[in-house]
Each structure stands twice: as structure tokens, then as C-alpha cells.
Amino acid sequence: MLTPPDRHAEREVNLDWYLPDGDLPRPAVILVHGGPMPPGMSPTPRDWPVYRGYGSLLASLGPVAVTAEHRLQMVVGPDGPFADYPTAAQDVAGAVERVRVDPRVDPERIALWFFSGGGLLSTDWLRERPEWLRAVALTYPLLAPLPEWGIDPRFAPAAAIGEAGRPVPPLLLTRVGLERRLLSEPVAVFLKAAGGNGVPVDVLDVPNGQHGFDMLDHTDESRQAVEKAAAWITERLRGQR
Template sequence: MTTALTTFILVPGVFTGPHVWEATAARLTAAGAEVRTPALTGGPDLEAHIADVLAAIDAVDPASGRQIVLAGHDYGIHPAVGAADRRADRIARIVYVDSGMPRDGVPALAAVPDQELSRRLAEADGPDGEVPPPADAAEWQRWGSTDGIPAAALDRLTALATPQPVGTLVQPLRLTGAVAAVPTTGVLCTGSGTSIEMLQMLVGLGDPALQALTDPRTSFFELATGHWPMLSCPDELADVLIAAAGGEGHRLKPAAAGEPPTHLRPFLLDVPEVPRERHGTVDLYLPPGTDGPLPAIVFVHGGPVPAGAQPTPRDWPTFVGYGRYAAEQGVVGATLDHRLHDVGDYERAAGDVAAAVELVRADPRVDGDRVALWFFSGGGLLTADWLAAPPQWLRCVAATYPILAPLPNWGLTGDRFRAASAIAHAGALPFLLTRVGLEMPEIAATVEEFVAAAEDCGSNIEVIDAPHAHHGFETRDVTDESRAVVRRAMRGVLAHLGVHGAA
């Protein structure tokens, strides 16, 4: 099917209208496509906006032979998917432009960060009220990364912004299931904190909600920009839409039959089995002949990890391996499961970690005054509490391929979970950072922000670089370099615990 026989229907997101698509629409039109940019009326609920999109679909003559590609940005994906479900036979492809995955029975507000939603709805007047639009560039940033938007375009976005009816956000989307048959494409804006590599990693964790993304009819593109690509790189977005219409794009890989996902492959070090005790959500790995009290290392997994994922993180080879490795070195290794199942769960996860640490310190075989905390991946945000007010018994904080600040699309405002803000209060507390050279760019940016802040305030930080290693390298990059990095990191932590000549 050529571009000349394609009709693109472009649905705008929250607070915006057809004007945001002008430059992208012009590029598509120049390529020979037909473009429609329906305005979402001021109707009180989601059904009114679905009707607006249905009208645009029905305006395309079925006898024209044109394929319809329906693209929704941000909130706009909800009325787009709702309309496609009722006209599934008319839609050739749905394109998700930096948007979530609408589900039957779930309102659009589920995709809005909780903190921001609470603040905005507090200003609204009940379900029949309106959410006021952002008043300036800083306010837009709260709703999505504005990276790449020219100042003039951002000013125009603010000037033309309109209130969002609360009803459009709180009315559940109702789907018959017909839309599941329509091919889809996701356009991921890496400035928002999402990438193809990150999605592939999440698919590997076994989240059932994401398994549909490995369908061969589903493709993905990345754009190195923020949340509004139609303003920051309109021509590139148009080119991606044309490619998507032709069925192009990256396909995610399903787990190979009989082959474990990356995070369930063997740990890179051959460490001996040691006794393990399970105490609720905490596992203790004890050195042979333990009569204590001994120093302890508490290993904190990352996430978000789907609530139903099996095995749970403390049974993953990486954490079993680290726990055994610590015990081999003569200290107590502790692993735990915390409830970081969604980006809105960080406060709950922080409480789980604090409780687990106290359980470990209270064990009579542990020297409660010599404890180190070692964080991984998304657990890195949890370092901030300990850096902001380090207790006297905390001898070291370590972090391996950590995320050290909320990613832009996580909606976590304030400084509580931003390690770069907390490090200035850490005093002489040692921080041992294992930095991987092949890190995902959106995560690497949080690490570099932290390192710069640590250097500015003269913190006691040691960086161990693994130039050829990826995120999760302990089961992914089984190389001599990776083994040496793990050993060096363990030696550093043990030294801060007063254990020398080991690892």
C-alpha cells in the first residue's frame, strides 16, 4: 500500500488540539498521504472524544481503497483505541505516540502519575469539572519531557492549551476486544525515559501484560526526543508514521522456548552453596560455622518487578549469587523481596527495605554496627533516603548499574528519590558505584547527574567502570572483565566493613 493510498488520523493528547500536528501533517501531505486531525470536543467524558474520532474514521470513504492509520498521542490514545475497537475492520494500524497501553475498564487517569493527578484534581471541581492546562514551560515538564521543543513552539503550546474535562480522565474505557486484531506500532521517545531495550528487558521479566508486545504484528520505533515529538522533531515523526504504515519497525523478541530469560541465567561467579535461612521476605546467607556477630551486606533488588513474577527477585541467580558470595567472604549476605511493582510504589518499597534492614541488624549473628547496603538497577532510587540521613551503623552504600533519579515519564516529583540531591548530606559515608559502559542512555543520564553532584560536594565516592558490560551484566556478560568488576566491588564493600584480604 503506497503513502498516496493512506489516510492518517492524528489524535492529540491532553490539553492540546489539532494545532500540535501541523508540521507533521504537512510532511505527510507532501509525501502524498491524506491527513485528518480531529479536534476533541469539550464533551464531558471519554465517550464524547471517542465519537469525535469515529466521525473522522467514518468520513473516509470505504470505496476509496485507502488504508487508515490511526495515531494517538498521550491521552489521545484512549479515544483512538476506543474508536478503533468499534471500527476494527476499517483500521490498518494503530500508532501509539509516546503513550501507554489502554485496557478495558481502565480510565485514562491510570496512566497519569499519581502525585500530579492528585494535585491537578484537587484544583478541579469534581468529575464534571476541568483540569487547568499548564501555565508555563515548567508546568508542561510535569506532564512529560519537553526536550527538543523550540522555545517559540513551547510558548505557542501554552497559549493554545485548553482545560481537560475531568470526565475524560475518570471514565473507564470500554472495549469489546475487536481492537486486539489491529496491528500496532509504538513510537518511543527516549527523552521520556523509555526505549526498545528497556521494553525488551521488561518483557523478559515475565509481565503478562507485556507479552502481547512480542506479537509479530507489533513494531517499535525510537525517537531521541521528549514527549511531544510532533513539536520537537515533526519531520522525523512523519517519517516514522510512514514507515509504520508500511509495517516496518523493530520487533521485540519473545523468550526462546526452553531458554531462560537473561535475568534467570547462571551467576557469573562459581560460588559455593552455603546455608540459607528464610525469615519472611528476607533471606540470610550465613558463613559456615557462623557464631557471630559478623558484618552484613543487604542486597536490594531493582524494579519495578511485576507483582506476579516468579521466581521473585531474591531467588534470581544474581541475588542468590551475591548472597552466597558475601557468605563465602565471611560476612552475612541478606537478600529480600520488596514491593516495587510500579513506579508509584517507591515509598512502599522504601518502607519494606527499612524493615528488612532492621530485621537483619536485630539478628544475633549480625554485628548491627557494621552493615552495608548494596542497591541494583531501579532500586538505586532507594539510596536517596540513606544518603540524606545516614545512620551511624551504615558503613557503606554500593550501587550497581543503578537508576539514580526518576525517569521523566515516572511522574515522581520532589527530591526524595533523587540521589543527586541527597548526596550532599551523606558526609563521609562511602559510596561505591559500579557503572556499566553499555548502559541504556536514559539510565546513564541519571548516573552522570549523580556523579557530577558527588564530585561537586566532595563526597566519598568510588566509581568502578565496566566499559563492555550491560545493565544486568552478572547473568548477561559472563566475561573476565565482568568477574573482575564484581570482585573489585565486593572487596571495596568488605574493606568498608573492616574485612580485608578477601574477595
């Protein structure tokens, strides 16, 4: 959908790095894709045009952009199928640690951007709120466990923002008008919990967008929404905490 100048991605195990022009180190945005994915899926998310586009766009705006692949798969266990969120959460935490120690990155200026089913993986970060986490973005996110997926109830973003601790980092939620109720209702619960706990959330509405609009809807509305979200997260990395 977006056509920023394509940048070569440096591949390192489960990370793809998109580096900006100019001097380093820079702040970094870590892109966390959705799921669960079927085992053996090919191509994997970091090779999808949408994430290559996000990486190239963000790097053109100044930050280092990193797509982090994780093992969020649907696994068949003795009690039926379950989505392996604990493993995926470990993968994301490991990716964040590796990004922060890289000399090309300012370790005190990190943003996390979660998409779709990856939205539940924001829970630990919304709960822990490290000082270096300058922003969290959520795009058409899943924000409540689905019972049929057997998801560990620990993954509950709305509960996490209500816990005491450091201030919650700036939040951006991209909400689509044509979302399925299964996902739109938890988004409403999340926003209500944020409001009830005095946590501000910037909401970017895409009235005619569907789930996955940035892949499926080749419209001006979609392009503008992606550009606005990328500009928002880049600005939060520049600002003071």
C-alpha cells in the same frame, strides 16, 4: 556468572540469609534488588541465580549477606501507572531494622548494596547517614526519577548527598559502558553532585558491560567487576569509621 560454593539460604518472610562459616555475630550486607517488577512475577528476585550468587560470594568473604525483597511494583492509579517507591522504601527500612536486631549481626557494621531501579531507594540512607551504615554500593543504578513512571520526587540521590549532616558513608558506583542514556545521564549528574559537595565516590567501570552484566555477560570482565565490588564492600565493613 559467578560460581561460589552454593550456600543454603535461610528464608524469613521477605529476607534470605546467607551465613558465613565461623563465629557470629558478623557485619552484614543487605542486597536491594531493582524493579519495578510486574505484580505476580515468579520467580522473585531472591530466587534468581544472580542474587543467590551474590549472597554466597559475600558470605564466603566473611559478612552475613541478606537479600531483601521489596514491593517495588508498577501500579496503575487514577493518574496513570506509577512505580511504588514509597512502599518499597518502607520494606527496605523494615528489613534493615530486622537485620540489625538479629543476634547474628553486628548492628554497628551494616552495608547496603542497591541494584538497577533499586538505586533510587538509596536516597533516604544517603540523606540520613546513620553511624552504623559503613558503606553504600550502587550497581548499574537508576539515580533519577523517570517522569513516565510517576515516581515520587523525594527519591533523588544526587540531591540527598548535597544535604548537610553527618559525612556520607563510603560509596561505590559500578558503571557499565553500554548503559542506556536514560540511566547513564543521571549517573553523570550524581557523580558531578558528589564532586561538587566534596563527597568521594569510588567508581568501578565495566567498559564492555551492559545493564545487568552480572546476569547477562558471562565474561572475565564481569566476574572481576563483581569480585572487586564484593571485596570493596567487605573491606569497608572491616575498617574504622
